[in-house]
Amino acid sequence: MRVQRWTGTSRAFTGATIAIAALLGTVPLLFEADVVQRLTNLLILVLLAAMWNALAGYGGLLSVGQQAFIGIGAYGTVFFAGLGVSPYPAMLLATLVAGVISVPISLFALRLRAAQFAIGMWVIAEVISILVRLDQNLGAGTGISLIQLNQYAPNFRQAYTFWLALGFTVIFLSALFFLLRSPLGVSLQAIRDDEDAARSLGVHVAARKRLLFVLAGFGCGAAGVLIGANTLFIEPGSIFSVQWSAYMIFMVLVGGLGTFEGPILGAILLFGIQTTFTQGGPWYLVGLGATAALFALALPRGIWGTIEERLGLRLLPVGYRVVEMKSEERTV
Amino acid sequence: MDAAVLAAVDVRKRFGALAVLDGVSLSLREGEAVGIVGPNGAGKTTLLNVLSGALAPDSGGVDFRGRDVTSRGAADRCKLGIARTHQVPRPFIGMSVFENVLVGATAGGRRRGAEAYDLCLRVLDQTGLTPIANRRAESLGLLPRKRLELARALAVEPAVLLLDEIGGGLTDAETAALAQTVASLRDSGIAVLWIEHIVHLLMQVVSRLVCMDQGRIIAEGVPEAVVAQAAVIDAYLGARA
DSSP states (O other): OEEEOOOHHHHHHHHHHHHHHHHHTTHHHHSOHHHHHHHHHHHHHHHHHHHHHIIIIIHOOOOSOTHHHHHHHHHHHHHHHHTTOOHHHHHHHHHHHHHHHHHHHHHHHTTSOHHHHHHHHHHHHHHHHHHHHTOGGGTGGGOEEOGGGGGSOHHHHHHHHHHHHHHHHHHHHHHHHHHHHSTHHHHHHHHHHOHHHHHHTTOOHHHHHHHHHHHHHHHHHHHHHHHHHHHSEEOHHHHTOTHHHHHHHHHHHHHOTTOSSHHHHHHHHHHHHHHHOTTOHHHHHHHHHHHHHHHHHHOTTHHHHHHHHHHOOOSSOOSOEEEOOOHHHHHO | OOOEEEEEEEEEEEETTEEEEEEEEEEEETTOEEEEEOOTTSSHHHHHHHHHTSSOOSEEEEEETTEEOTTSOHHHHHHHTEEEOOSSOOOOTTSBHHHHHHHIIIIISOOOHHHHHHHHHHHHHHTTOGGGTTSBGGGOOHHHHHHHHHHHHHHTOOSEEEEESOOTTOOHHHHHHHHHHHHHHHHTTOEEEEEOSOHHHHHTTOSEEEEEETTEEEEEESHHHHHHOHHHIIIIIHHHO
């Protein structure tokens, strides 16, 4: 017997994914600004879904407060741009700040378990939101425009933002992919399934959870930066809205919690729904919530998790399979 | 006498008003297999939880190779070489059997890459799990789950193995095979502490038997002698009748 990680199919599909990512780079050259803006939104959704999945699907951390980091990323950009940093470097700085702030937050939040953690994260997001509302320089409760981005012509601005979104998405999804493929990958999944049993097998649960939490802090911060740059106007009521968590939960549950491919699928699905039902409104959110609940009950492994189970398909392989040796290997 | 590899020193643990462990001292030498018997609620599993670091004692301590490890958590103790199984199996249900075992090899055993894979394949072979190596642990029945508990612990390459009722529900042939497996682990130098209700299974492997009742050790020594003691018959066998 031997251990197999790549198959012909998964090699081909991973190659295709890399090719698609490279092709996406040409989008701003080929399409109008409004299409580019919408595809930027798609990338933001993919990034958010992957980060929530990293927390919940691998670390067992069900957060409904990741909008804290989204808000820090968006407002961080405004803050640094206000200090005179040019807009795009300001976005990188803001991402960095969101990631770094996640470290002290983790010291508090990761002491909480399960539902306490979920609610605790929501409280943290609300507290940060209130702090922003108190700051006149950040537009207080009424919001603020990212006027510094007006120095670029709309087409160029949209292209730069798209490339930044593509770069962030590739970087964070690759980081997660390689983390899950590394020897730490199985430890992370073990924590998700049974913390105490993981501990009894030598997994340092607290340190591993912190790793995921900080990764998600960076990733959600990056998404917040992109949301700000893509909409040019932010206000605390929407950027710190728990709605972001609802979107993330929807994408991950429907796509497939704890699978690498599922959340990407979920993001594409939500993007499709958002494009079709542009009116929004409360019934739209009720529909999203009901769908997510339905999936949790009827198809708990989500669309991708079910496909993977039925067909034994792994396209972006982070797992392991034990297979028979090939005959030439057996004779060696 | 060889030095103890693992020792509990006057361990006490209360859950509310109930003294679950009431001053238990026990030591385990290198390559020694010790059995623990006793009625339900005697404190056997609690003792194992204290030894493995899953539970902190109210007083008393745990020494590993002469070092006090009482303040070390379960993960640290596993990395030092103390591995355990759970009475009610706790598989990582979302992962394959192989991946479950790989957790032990990589986290507790600090093995990497091909070294870790080979170790896991060996352990799967040893525990008879190779044919179901790719099955999701969620789909396993109780017996394979128990074997998986043992396999994961073995993948740590432990110096001490703490077994909590891995023998229940087996056929005679399977019981004999299990006894042989544990005996060979003992012969390879692993110290084994084994909680089991099936006394005749323990007798095939252990050189020392400990009987617990109401949080205390009430008898300890050569298995045949312990089983013959009146107190043991009252507490353990009497409780079952």
